[in-house]
Amino acid sequence: MWKPSKDNEPSWESPWGKGRPGWHLECSVMSKKYLGDKFDIHGGGRDLIFPHHENEIAQSRCANENEVFANYWVHNGFITMSNEKMAKSQGNILKINKLKNEINGQVLRLALISAHYKQALDWNDKLIKESQNTINKWYESYINLKKSVLVPEEYLNPLYDDLNTPGYIANLHKLFEKSQKGDLKDKEIFVSACNFVGLLNEDKDKWSDFKKSKVSITEKEILAKIEERNKARDSKNYKEADKIRNELLDKGISIEDKGGKTFWKIK
Ligand SMILES: [Zn+2]
Known part of the structure; x- marks a missing residue:
């Protein structure tokens, strides 16, 4: 509860010499001041369960004479980067402000909720x-909703179970399949269910603009590549033709041959 202070740290006089409150105590005091003796949800990383959170509970329950300190504890797993721990000391910290300029917000959201919050991601x-790719595929069922519709409870159920987001994403895939075969109502339900977790919340044009902004090749260059590929095919140089097709694919362009003509689109 009380720690001796080093020379360069803030300190107060005490019967045991100069010191300061320990950080477990700081949290108990702050939560009491701002949230009261008892509150609903306490979050934190998995690494804080012991001793930090256990100490907070012990102190706060004694100080407040309460049976309960927080009603729910929500401990998140860690994000690793290519299997290395993300840490300031490793220099591999991702900042959301930088990421959101590079990656569409919906893609970020789907990636982050793809693992349960308690698990490592x-x-x-x-x-x-x-x-x-998933968001791009799901846009095939996009419709402009005037008003969101109720999503049947059976599809929402995973979220009631300790925010089981991977379970909910599995249901979104099911709803997508249904919407591809079904009618307008199925599409309304699918888009509403996506909107509920911040997905498909931009209209189709905005999504296309985002995709275009990611393409690193101009239309003129694409047409030149297609021309080059056709010449290669005319001279039966299929290896070269495939190479050009793959080059375009890498740049986000897919091509299709139909009725003697070659069509291209952004993946
Ligand atoms: Zn704390």
Whole structure:
């Protein structure tokens, strides 16, 4: 509860010499001041369960003569980067302000909720790419909602179970499949269910603009590449033709041959 202070640390006189409140105590005092003797949800990283949170509970319950300190404890797992711990000391900290300029907000959200909050999440290019592909696919069922509709309880259930977001995402996939085969109502439910967790919350044009902004090749260059590929195919140089197709794919452009013509689109 009370720690001796080093020379360069703030300190107060006490019967045991100069010291300061320990940091477990600081949290008990702050929560009492701002939230009262008892409050609803206490968060924190998994690494704080012991001793920090246990000490907070012990102190606050004694000081406030309360049976309960916080009604719910929400302990999150860590984000690793390509399987290395994210830490200031490692120099691999991701800042949300920087990320949101590079990655669409929906993609960020889907990537972050793809693991349960209690579990570790590994942040890597594959995760971002997969999340972006999923959102892109889901836009096939996008409709402009005037008003969101009720999502059937059976699909929401995972969220009631300690915020089981991977379970909810699995249900979003099911609703997507339904919406592809079903009618307008199914699409309304699917888009509402996505909106509920901050997905498909931009209209289709905005999503296309985002995709275009990620393409690192101009239309003129694309047409030149297609021309080059056609020449390669005419001279039966299929290896070269495939190479050009893959080059375009890497730049976010897919091509399709139909009726003797080649069409291209942004992936
Ligand atoms: Zn604390």
